[in-house]
Amino acid sequence: MILDKDFYARNACIVARELLGTRLVHQVDGATLSGIIVETEAYTGLDDLASHGRAGQTSRNLPMWEEPGHAYVYLVYGMYWLLNVVCEPSDQPAAVLIRAIEPETGLDIMQANRPKVRQPQWTNGPAKLTLALGIDSRHNRLNMTDPTSGLWLETSKPIPDEQVTTGPRIGLGKQVPEPWLSIHRRWWIVDNRYVSC
């Protein structure tokens, strides 16, 4: 079942936790690429000083104010695309970063998209998984609750609390003040081979 707008229209921390174990699907050129989400990060409202949304709307972060379930895809370090899903009611600039997936289908295409690295490293990081799945600026602002977009999340296997743990978000600049720097807003599946670190 494809996750709908109601699923995403909740607090980003709840959505980040519940996204673990769901399936990310990308359909391209008649092929289906998919994997199970094993790691996420929540970026919450205007008060979250680690979030792109902290200073209000800009041309880049505009998708964060869009309807829950839309994609926010942006370029980091001049080189890599990161995939987020917008959540909460649209008066709050909140989103969840998809940090890692466990590949399921379309393995041959993922391998072609990730030459020079071996299987576990295809998708164990936010930029690695967009490379493997062929996600980039074309997917920015897509409605991920609409299957005709070719990009969506669907239910798969629920992950029990005993298999989930949390920690601080990864890669934040030293400029980010406490408590935002070390607050636990990253969720991952314990002992999963595809978690980024």
Add this chain to the structure above:
DNA sequence: ACGGAGATCTTCT
């Protein structure tokens, strides 16, 4: 195994 640096360019100060 671990650490440092380079790649590369958009966005915001």
Add this chain to the structure above:
DNA sequence: GAAGATCTCCGTT
């Protein structure tokens, strides 16, 4: 003009 929600390669241990 500087920094950024990263990854890979190359060096040393």
